[in-house]
Amino acid sequence: MSTVDPLEPAGPGGEHPGDLLSAHLDGELTPDEAARVEHHVASCADCRTELEELAGARCVLRSLPPVAAPTGLVTGIVRARQRASRRGVALALVAASLAVVVGLAATPVPGGERGPDRPEMALTSEGRRFDAGLGTTIDRTSPGGGTPAGLQRPRPADRDDDRESLLDRLGDRVGDAVSGLLHAVGG
């Protein structure tokens, strides 16, 4: 170690600058601190040597070349995460679809939302159908109302669009959509 110049204290307590040397190289000192370090280094051979060696180490570190990531590492991670993310979306869709189906099953079929090619028809609270086209009410259970549903093909105007059929069609569509989505995700 060099002798400390007692007349020109360069660092805290008049000691060698120590870690102020590195900070000086990094421009992290106040002008006053920097001036004191410079002043000390000018008269202290050991600190001068140390400063040069620190500068060399700093330069070596800063000259380290970039390292390319192995081919496919990043794209592999991105694709895996995106696949996982799509699966999450598909599962959410499945869950949402099930919720819709369950919700529909628990909801009475509304009366006024038939397609334009069908006569208005509703299921009355007594379990009978009101055919708006014919203006008549068909009792499903009375002998005069015809054969119980399912045993005969209904008239075109009386096409069976009860809840089960509606749910079947909806279920098929949801199933198709989900399986298509899962296929796309899996592919």
Add this chain to the structure above:
Amino acid sequence: MRVRRTSLRRGGDAPVDDVPSWGEVARRHGDFVYTVAYRLTGDHHDAQDLVQEVLLRVQRGLATYRPGSIEAWLGRITTNAFLDDVRRRRRRPVVALPDDPDQVVPSSPSVDEALAADVLSDDVTGALQALPAEYRATVVLCDVVGLRYEEIADDLGVPVGTVRSRIHRGRALLRTALA
């Protein structure tokens, strides 16, 4: 501007006004993250694991990213993920001098230049690995990522004086190891 050193930042890394998508960040800055990860771990296998962890953290934290130097942000995520891992395991010897030929990474300059750079790089990588993990993280944030002392102190949750001391001692140890 938070980062004053740009040697690793390609294309100037202009301030970003909009939050980029995660996939974009990963693809555009994957090599940068890998470089920092490799400097911290000194091992390609560990670096790959670290990159994976970092990209997951980036995906979770992208909403919190504020326009600025994205590589400074990525550098501190990488360093913190590294230190978290070190603290979790605390079994990795700090004096592991890698002697693995696989660590020679092909680079684009001429073969001779590449070879010289890699030999030097390997020496420095080995010397870096000899540093205590906290010193290494501090030095990498300063000399590889290019952060100011105050930023490093914020990132690591230590006083600026500690940062200064770690950088100084880290460089001094490195100098001794390379002598």
